[in-house]
Amino acid sequence: MRTDFHDIFKNYFRSQLLQARGKAFTQERAASVLYMSVRAYAALEGGESCCGLITFLLFLRFICPNREVFLEGLFQEWDKAIRKAREED
Secondary structure, three states, X not given: OHHHHHHHHHHHHHHHHHHHHOOOXXXXXXXXXXXXXXXXXXXXXXXXXXXXXXXXXXXXXXXXXXXXXXXXXXXXXXXXXXXXXXXXX
16 A cells, blocks of 8 residues: 555656646756756656655745645545555455
């Protein structure tokens, strides 16, 4: 289940990062705000990697338009995975 949570977070974070960046930030600017290289940032957007805690917190602080909505959406995705796992048991 822990792996499922990680995969859900990775995919959800990626989708929200793409949506939040939108036209407000270039990849270069978003990478700068997150204190990472453009290459590392592109790997996040491309789903090739996931973020660490510091990157996640910087995203919430400086890029995410609504932290509460972001977190509620993430928890809803996790809740769906929990319900599905319980149904399969």
